[in-house]
Amino acid sequence: MTTRLLINGRARDVDVEPHRTLLEVLRDTLGIFDAKEGCNEGVCGACTVLLDGRPVSSCLVLAVATRGKPITTVRGLERDGDLHPLQDAFLRHGAVQCGFCTPGMLLTAYAFVEAHPHPDRAAIREALEGNLCRCTGYTKIVDAVEDYARNRCG
Amino acid sequence: MQPFEYAAPASVDEALALLARHGADAKVLAGGQSLVPLLNYRLARPRFVVDVNDLPLDEIRVDAGRVRLGALVRHSTLAASAVVARECPLLTEAAALIGNVRVRSLGTVGGSLAHADPAAELPLAMVALDARFELRSARGSRTVEVRDFFSGYLTTVLRPDELLTSVDAPPTRGAGTAVEEFSRRPGDFALVAVAAIVTIDRQGRVENARVAIGGIDGVPRRIPAVENALRGEPPATDRIARAAELARAEVTPQSDALASGEYRTLLAGVLTKRALARAVSRAMAVPA
Numbered sequence: 001m002t003t004r005l006l007i008n009g010r011a012r013d014v015d016v017e018p019h020r021t022l023l024e025v026l027r028d029t030l031g032i033f034d035a036k037e038g039c040n041e042g043v044c045g046a047c048t049v050l051l052d053g054r055p056v057s058s059c060l061v062l063a064v065a066t067r068g069k070p071i072t073t074v075r076g077l078e079r080d081g082d083l084h085p086l087q088d089a090f091l092r093h094g095a096v097q098c099g100f101c102t103p104g105m106l107l108t109a110y111a112f113v114e115a116h117p118h119p120d121r122a123a124i125r126e127a128l129e130g131n132l133c134r135c136t137g138y139t140k141i142v143d144a145v146e147d148y149a150r151n152r153c154g
Numbered sequence: 155m156q157p158f159e160y161a162a163p164a165s166v167d168e169a170l171a172l173l174a175r176h177g178a179d180a181k182v183l184a185g186g187q188s189l190v191p192l193l194n195y196r197l198a199r200p201r202f203v204v205d206v207n208d209l210p211l212d213e214i215r216v217d218a219g220r221v222r223l224g225a226l227v228r229h230s231t232l233a234a235s236a237v238v239a240r241e242c243p244l245l246t247e248a249a250a251l252i253g254n255v256r257v258r259s260l261g262t263v264g265g266s267l268a269h270a271d272p273a274a275e276l277p278l279a280m281v282a283l284d285a286r287f288e289l290r291s292a293r294g295s296r297t298v299e300v301r302d303f304f305s306g307y308l309t310t311v312l313r314p315d316e317l318l319t320s321v322d323a324p325p326t327r328g329a330g331t332a333v334e335e336f337s338r339r340p341g342d343f344a345l346v347a348v349a350a351i352v353t354i355d356r357q358g359r360v361e362n363a364r365v366a367i368g369g370i371d372g373v374p375r376r377i378p379a380v381e382n383a384l385r386g387e388p389p390a391t392d393r394i395a396r397a398a399e400l401a402r403a404e405v406t407p408q409s410d411a412l413a414s415g416e417y418r419t420l421l422a423g424v425l426t427k428r429a430l431a432r433a434v435s436r437a438m439a440v441p442a
Contacts (some may be wrong), residue, residue: 021190041191043341044257054230054259060190061260064160065205076197108255112271128434130254131422143374 003067007032008076023047023058026073034073034103038132045131048104049073055108074103077110086110086148093144097135104131109145116126119149155193162205166290169206169317174292176202177314183207184226184265211264211319216241220286222322225264229253232263244283244331245348245403250276251333255340264318266392267303270310270373273343275333277304278368281347281376282331283323291316307372323435329362330351330437334429335369336421338412344369345413346421348401352389354437360384365423365430370407377404380426387433399425 003016007027019134021039026032026049035058038044042057049058050072077084079092083091088105096102105128112127113119124145125138135142163169165263174181181200183189184207184428192198211224216237221241223232232238233249252275265289266276280300287298289312303310335347346369355361363384367376382399392401407418 017157019155019157019193021155021194040194044189045252045254045256048256051259055256055260057256059194060186060256062183062203062205063184063192065162065186065207112255127255130256130369 003064005063005066005069006068008071008073008089008141018062018064020063022049022061022063022066022071025063026058032073032075034075036100036103036130038100043130043132044101045104046101048107048131050076050107050111053111053114055111055132071105074106076107076130084110085152086113086145089148089151090141093140093147094145095137096141097133097137101131101133101135105133105141109141109148112146113149113152115150117152119146121146124149156196156199158200159202160205161202162208164208166209166211166317166319167292168313169204169209170290170292172202172204173315173317176204180204180314181392182254182268182317184268185204185228185257185260185262186265187253187261188265188269188271192434199315206317206403212330216325217230217322220324221245222320223263224320225267227263227319229254229258229261229263229266231302233258236243241325241327242331244279244326244333244351245276245323245335246383247331248279248349251275251335251344252346255439257341263321267316267321268310268312270304270308271343271367272307272374273287273347273374275344275347278347278349278366278374279373280321280323280332281368282351282366283326284364285321285323287318288320289316290319295319297422300414304373305345305373309372326351328440329438330433330435332429332432332436332438334425334432336425346407347372347374347426348422348425348429350433352384352430352437354389354434354440358388360387360389360434363430363433364399367401367405367426370405377401377426379404383431389430391431394425394430394434398423398430401426 036046038046170303180202211228264272335344402423
């Protein structure tokens with residue numbers, strides 16, 4: 001069925017079979033590779049996107065069920081072609097190793113700091129516990145989020 | 155995932171008509187955090203999926219002295235609700251322990267209860283709270299007490315044409331409540347989880363205690379031996395510890411790939427003690 005998806009502020013009318021997940025439609029139909037397939041059961045966080053501003057596993061959402069709701073992938077964090085300050089912080093801190101978990105980490109951290117503007121380190125670790133980094137580079141990721149949250153509020 | 159027909163009805167009546175027609179071939183899709191993994195693995199292969207997310211069933215309200223949760227209340231909404239934190243803080247604590255942040259964004263109260271995982275937090279909390287379930291079908295509606303709702307591992311008394319529309323529980327104002335669970339990794343289902351609700355009388359003795367354990371049997375259940383051992387007693391640390399030890403004698407969990415039965419038995423005692431200790435200290439802090 002033709003379904004209107006709102007991806008990073010742009011409406012896309014897509015012919016979607018009901019049994020396709022949002023992750024499959026993003027990657028296989030639309031060629032948007034921002035969300036990664038890791039576990040396909042909602043555990044690893046690599047396929048995280050924001051739906052209505054909240055982090056969700058795109059592997060556990062039917063694409064048709066997201067009709068008309070704003071979807072943000074990592075590319076949606078850019079501001080006028082520049083990296084988002086959170087992405088800058090990841091670069092500065094070397095918070096990216098292989099990069100596979102990075103889009104999910106960024107979106108989860110972004111949504112968390114929007115909702116909790118003054119997090120301490122423990123709260124950041126807890127917020128990211130559903131996003132797995134198999135390079136185990138967690139320290140620098142937490143450093144980057146902490147730095148971003150601190151500078152964001154001045 | 156196997157193909158299926160899909161409908162997203164806009165009204166409860168329309169949803170019930172679809173369930174009446176497609177019955178056993180249909181699955182209800184709420185938050186999808188249990189169903190979609192089963193679809194991804196082809197463990198569930200429904201011919202029809204009824205997406206209920208457009209139904210007006212997401213209200214939280216206090217109604218006739220009970221806290222009523224619409225079946226589509228999301229775990230994140232439940233965890234953040236000021237009304238729930240005031241009237242039924244056990245649910246606030248339980249909701250915050252569910253899965254990971256993405257599961258809590260979409261997962262629903264009704265979905266978790268209808269899925270009936272024996273180690274899940276909300277079924278456990280509802281058993282401790284003596285909740286009631288509102289089930290509707292095109293034939294009518296019925297109210298089911300929690301002790302009759304869960305009938306076994308991942309099984310409830312919901313008939314194929316029925317929809318769980320709301321759940322309600324008595325407020326626990328004046329009581330102290332706590333949930334304790336243990337899992338190897340954050341976000342996993344608990345190996346064992348315990349919920350406790352304690353009230354203290356004017357003499358400083360335990361007036362009433364309710365203890366429920368999940369992850370042990372096919373359904374979460376109360377442990378009357380522990381509850382009875384505390385009632386009428388001053389809640390001293392050693393008495394709590396002795397009462398909690400009784401939990402170990404009351405459970406005979408199976409071994410599986412995640413943990414041995416012996417280890418789960420040990421956890422039942424330890425987590426019961428921790429939950430009771432926290433519930434008691436919260437009950438003592440309640441202003442008289």
